[in-house]
Amino acid sequence: MxxxxxxxxxxxxxxxxAHLSNRLNFPSVIGELLVGVIAGPAVLHILTPDTFTHYFSEIGVIVLMFIAGLEGNLSLLMKYWKPALTVATLGVIFPTMSAALLCVYVFDFAWSTAxxxxxxxxxxxxxxxxxxxKxxxxxxxREGAIILGAAVADDIMCVILLGICVSLFGSGAAAQQQSAWGMAWPKILFFILMLALGxxxxxRxxxxxxxxxASENETTAAMILCFGFAAIAVLxxxxDVLGAYFAGLAISETKFKESLALKVEPIGYAIFIPVFFVSIGxxxxxxxxxxxxxxxxxLIIIAVLGKQVGGAIGAKFFGLTWDESNVxxxxxxSRGEMALVVANVALTANLIDKNHYTAMIVVTVITTLIAPLILKLFIQRTVKHGEKQSTTEINDQAP
Structure with a gap:
């Protein structure tokens, strides 16, 4: 086509x-994801993944995370770094160990594959x-700050664990070229660079x-920083989305934040971001x-419950209500690009076969489809209970 x-x-x-999804009281992103499923190879075969959708979707997710950083609050992120690290740690341990135990004791996998x-x-x-x-x-x-901080932390943990597993269990080029320290030091350098450049x-x-x-100077500068930071992250x-997020976060601390948010969002949401959501489906x-x-x-059940329970328990340790912890x-x-990277490395290192690689891609995509529904449900519960609490406090103060 x-x-x-x-x-x-x-x-x-x-x-x-998105319109139909909103009319049914679902997040608009669900409608966009389902467009990819229904119009794609799974059902109607109208659309297929190709080079065009790949690169457009890559730009879409980079711009989306840049916008998230641009609308972020660095002081709020720094304030909640301890709960974010705890949430990330438990959010890695729970699903990883649960899935590994299931694979070994129910499906007779080797520990390396599991x-x-x-x-x-x-x-x-x-x-x-x-x-x-948004x-x-x-x-x-504070829930938003903890989620974003934890997502950064568990990306780092995942990369370090990936390096250790490949060096211990892998075979072929992937295992020979990687070591735990060899994979760790560029990541450390990345964060030093992000802080210094930001x-x-x-x-300046x-x-x-x-x-x-020239025209649209600020907007062009912002996009150069967005894609430049993303490129540094990949190198x-x-x-790449982590680099784009840090670029947006750095700009959020400048006087250009408000004007750039108004200009960059239409670029992303009009063209690139919809292609990203469709590409998942x-x-x-x-x-x-x-x-x-x-x-x-x-595995879908473990993927959902592992993150949900691990993240909620981690947040609860730091004084959040159960409603906020569940948010x-x-x-x-939600899973995404990092899960696909790990799956690809596992396939290259001969630790999983193509059938199980495909199964893990399906698990990743379906989990990503489920995630917005669960998140919206818990946010609505938090808002509802917060309104009830406010009403109770008002009634208690009434003469």
């Missing part, structure tokens, strides 16, 4: 899908979580561009799934 026609179909269907399958479920992708938090006005709450380079760069005699072995196919259906269902847990459920 011509790529222009493909783009027209995606933009048209995603807006209709640990890799568990590790695929350990990484959080907050791209879709961010969209739901829609429901919960980005700059503090000293970003505000935008100020310099602002003085140029140092981190997720396009990765689903039901062919051959019947052979692994029990395996897939059990944090639900915000950690």
């Amino acid at each position: 011509n790529y222009l026609l493909q783009l027209v179909i995606i933009l048209l269907l995603t807006k209709l899908g 640990l890799f399958l568990g590790l695929i479920l350990s990484a959080t992708s907050v791209s879709i979580t961010v969209q739901v938090l 829609e429901m006005g919960r980005m700059n709450t 503090k000293w380079f970003v505000p 760069f935008i100020s310099f561009f602002n003085k140029l005699n 140092l072995g981190m997720s 396009l990765n689903i196919t039901f062919k051959g799934m019947q052979n692994d259906i029990i395996f897939i269902i059990l 944090v847990g639900a915000g950690m459920v």
Whole structure:
């Protein structure tokens, strides 16, 4: 199909899908994800994953996370670093070990394969979580800050554990080229660079561009920083969305924050971000799934409950209510690019076969579809209980 026609179909269907989803009181992102499932290889075969959707969706998720950083609050993130680290740690341990134990004792996998399958479920992708938090006005709450901080932390943990597992269990080129320290030091360098560039380079760069005699100087400067930070992240072995998020976060500390948010959001939400959400649904196919259906269902349950329970318990340790803790847990459920990276490394290192690789992709995508529904449910409960509490307090104070 011509790529222009493909783009027209995606933009048209995603807006209709988002409209219907909102009318049914679901997050709009659910409608956009389902467009990919229904119009893609799983059902109607109207759309298929190709080079065009791949690169457009890559830009979409990068811009989405850049916007999340731009609307972020650095002081709030720093304030909640301890609960974020705790949530991340428990959110890695619970699903990884649960999945590994299931694979070993129920499906007779070797421990090396089982640990890799568990590790695929350990990484959080907050791209879709961010969209739901934005829609429901919960980005700059302590739950939102903990979720974003924990997502950064568990990405790092996942990468370190990946390096250890490959060096211990892997075979072939992937295992020979990787070591725990070899994978860890570029990540350390990444965070040092992000902090240094964010503090000293970003505000000066935008100020310099602002003085140029050209149109949309600030917006261009922001996009250069967005994609530049994303490129640095990839070069140092981190997720590109993490670099984009830090670029947005750095700009959020400057005087350009408000004006740039108004200009960058239309760029993302009009074209690129809808393609990203559709591309997730396009990765689903039901062919051959019947052979692994029990395996897939059990792993989906573990993927959801592992993050939900681990994240909620971690947040509860730091004084959040159970409603707020469940929001944090639900915000950690979504999987994405890091899970796909781990699955690909496991396949390359001959630790899983192609059938189980496909099964893990299906688990990742379906978990990502479920995550926004769970998150919205818990946010609504938090708001509802908060309103009840406010009403009770008012009544108690009445003469």
